[in-house]
Amino acid sequence: xxxAVGSTSGNLEEGALRDVARPDxxxxxxxxxxxxxxxxxxxxxxxxxxxTLSGTNILxxxxxxxxxxxxxxNDEPWLVIPIPASRRSVPTAYDFRLEDRNGWSRNLHFxxxxxxxxxxxxxxxxxFASGHFRRDLIPGRGDRNxxxxxxxxxxxxxxxxxxxxxxxxxxxxxxxxRVTYLVVxxxxxxxxxxxxxxxxxxxxxxxxxLVEFFGGRQSARSFHFLLVSGLLGFAVVHVIxxxxxxxxxxxxxxxIGHG
Amino acid sequence: MDRIGRRSLIAMLAxxxxxxxAKAVWGRSxxxxxxxxxxxxxxxxxxxxxxxxxxxxALAREFPRTMISQEPFANGFGALPEAFxxxxxxxxxDWRLVVDGMVEKPLSLSLADLRKMxxxxxxxxxxxxxxxxxxxxxxxxxLAHVLDLAGLKPGVKFISYGTIQPNKWDTIDLDEAMHPQxxxxxxxxxxxxxxxxxxxxxxxxxPAGLQEPQVHHDYHGGEFDRVRAHxxxxxxxxxxxxxxxxxxxxxxxRASRGLDHSGTLAPGDERRxxxxxxxxxxxxxxxxxxxxxxxxxxxxxxxxxxxxxxxATLA
Numbered sequence: 001x002x003x004a005v006g007s008t009s010g011n012l013e014e015g016a017l018r019d020v021a022r023p024d025x026x027x028x029x030x031x032x033x034x035x036x037x038x039x040x041x042x043x044x045x046x047x048x049x050x051x052t053l054s055g056t057n058i059l060x061x062x063x064x065x066x067x068x069x070x071x072x073x074n075d076e077p078w079l080v081i082p083i084p085a086s087r088r089s090v091p092t093a094y095d096f097r098l099e100d101r102n103g104w105s106r107n108l109h110f111x112x113x114x115x116x117x118x119x120x121x122x123x124x125x126x127x128f129a130s131g132h133f134r135r136d137l138i139p140g141r142g143d144r145n146x147x148x149x150x151x152x153x154x155x156x157x158x159x160x161x162x163x164x165x166x167x168x169x170x171x172x173x174x175x176x177x178r179v180t181y182l183v184v185x186x187x188x189x190x191x192x193x194x195x196x197x198x199x200x201x202x203x204x205x206x207x208x209x210l211v212e213f214f215g216g217r218q219s220a221r222s223f224h225f226l227l228v229s230g231l232l233g234f235a236v237v238h239v240i241x242x243x244x245x246x247x248x249x250x251x252x253x254x255x256i257g258h259g
Numbered sequence: 260m261d262r263i264g265r266r267s268l269i270a271m272l273a274x275x276x277x278x279x280x281a282k283a284v285w286g287r288s289x290x291x292x293x294x295x296x297x298x299x300x301x302x303x304x305x306x307x308x309x310x311x312x313x314x315x316x317a318l319a320r321e322f323p324r325t326m327i328s329q330e331p332f333a334n335g336f337g338a339l340p341e342a343f344x345x346x347x348x349x350x351x352x353d354w355r356l357v358v359d360g361m362v363e364k365p366l367s368l369s370l371a372d373l374r375k376m377x378x379x380x381x382x383x384x385x386x387x388x389x390x391x392x393x394x395x396x397x398x399x400x401x402l403a404h405v406l407d408l409a410g411l412k413p414g415v416k417f418i419s420y421g422t423i424q425p426n427k428w429d430t431i432d433l434d435e436a437m438h439p440q441x442x443x444x445x446x447x448x449x450x451x452x453x454x455x456x457x458x459x460x461x462x463x464x465x466p467a468g469l470q471e472p473q474v475h476h477d478y479h480g481g482e483f484d485r486v487r488a489h490x491x492x493x494x495x496x497x498x499x500x501x502x503x504x505x506x507x508x509x510x511x512x513r514a515s516r517g518l519d520h521s522g523t524l525a526p527g528d529e530r531r532x533x534x535x536x537x538x539x540x541x542x543x544x545x546x547x548x549x550x551x552x553x554x555x556x557x558x559x560x561x562x563x564x565x566x567x568x569x570x571a572t573l574a
Binding site: 058059061062064069070071072073074075087089102104106107108110111112113114125128129199200201202203204205206207208211217218221 | 269270273298299301302303305306310311313314315317318319320322326328330331332334384386387388389390391392393394
């Protein structure tokens with residue numbers, strides 16, 4: 001992942017002008033992302049970091065997960081996360097107790113969640129309005145098939161297994177990458193936010209259907225954990241693939257806006 | 260037309276919805292929580308305001324009898340004072356709920372008085388912010404009824420309630436206090452309310468947004484003996500320390516951090532507590548960092564200092 005994205009029209013024109021002015025220059029590396037993508041990307045990175053940190057802290061209050069509506073230490077969990085707890089009442093494999101940090105953790109969790117939601121809304125609206133999703137993320141007509149996906153997988157497999165170099169001059173996301181980003185943006189993040197909201201007593205009163213959709217409050221909590229685990233897994237793979245595709249070039253593209 | 264037109268259309272829609280929201284929020288000071296300042300103020304304000312707007316006066320979910328938890332979880336609380344055990348031994352006949360503060364007619368109610376009042380039973384979920392939950396049937400009298408009997412003076416905004424333990428108290432705002440599902444609960448699952456679930460009387464406040472105080476309350480043991488109404492113009496932030504358990508003002512956060520549920524000091528906590536400025540650990544009894552927490556004379560950590568400061572702001 002992390003191959004160059006098509007530049008905004010402004011950048012294209014600028015590049016085109018420069019190419020005309022300096023025909024001897026090599027083709028412009030169009031790694032640059034639009035200012036909206038760059039700002040929202042890093043705001044979301046910061047928010048997800050804060051949410052993960054505070055969420056882990058909150059989880060230490062009760063590192064046990066249940067299915068259904070209710071669950072407590074008298075019930076059978078489907079998963080006991082092997083971390084120490086910050087509550088004496090929760091049995092763990094550790095003989096010590098962490099500090100209770102629910103105070104600032106919950107504060108930070110909700111505040112960072114607002115950053116995530118508001119940034120996501122702006123990005124989403126802009127993405128539709130600007131044609132970003134259609135142009136950069138939805139796979140081209142010829143690429144909406146397994147052959148396109150498997151070709152991408154094979155390319156990376158050859159790189160990792162046989163040390164074949166990856167092409168570094170691609171200016172568009174590959175089909176698999178596009179679908180992955182779409183899944184993260186339109187399925188994973190909304191589901192994480194919805195399962196988090198389903199745990200809110202306010203919203204459970206207002207929208208009981210949301211809790212029922214997840215199969216109960218404890219199920220929503222379990223899904224929240226599983227979906228976030230999926231998101232963090234994505235983040236790890238994402239960073240690895242940025243690394244193998246040219247870390248500093250792509251990092252420049254996502255910060256200062258050009259390779 | 261296409262791109263520019265779509266862009267401006269979306270901008271117009273966003274602007275219109277933003278304007279609509281601003282108009283709905285404008286002048287609704289009840290949508291601004293008391294903990295709107297500080298580094299987490301923005302998040303708290305958005306969460307509180309959005310929750311209020313979305314939830315309105317919706318009722319908390321009530322469940323069928325089949326969903327009542329077979330083994331509800333009684334969250335532990337620290338050692339109760341001797342006076343409590345004495346009252347427990349006598350069946351709480353001399354226990355009284357005092358309702359005072361900004362009321363026309365201060366009340367002192369026995370359990371028998373409360374049981375004679377209009378009663379409501381509801382099967383609701385106790386959902387702790389820690390993550391655990393259970394469902395039980397609760398029996399009690401609506402807090403609104405008791406507050407009506409006492410007659411709230413104009414300007415009351417918050418209701419605080421204290422427990423027999425001097426540093427265990429909580430605050431809810433008037434909307435929550437007057438909510439039909441907010442009960443002074445003296446019964447659970449068809450019987451009297453067990454002490455480990457907050458007996459003889461607990462605040463049971465399942466509706467929208469009441470999880471925080473409820474949880475905090477539960478967390479600290481349920482019994483309480485004083486309800487106090489108070490108005491605006493006080494030093495609210497401190498009052499809301501517990502109402503907004505998720506966002507205690509820093510002073511109290513520092514003080515409360517490190518206190519375990521029984522209100523005793525865990526090893527290594529004395530320095531932090533000492534630095535908070537709220538809790539004064541007498542030097543003579545300050546346990547050293549190296550010593551274990553097994554101490555014959557638990558350090559006096561000044562619960563009275565906290566509670567008197569807080570009560571001063573209530574008075």
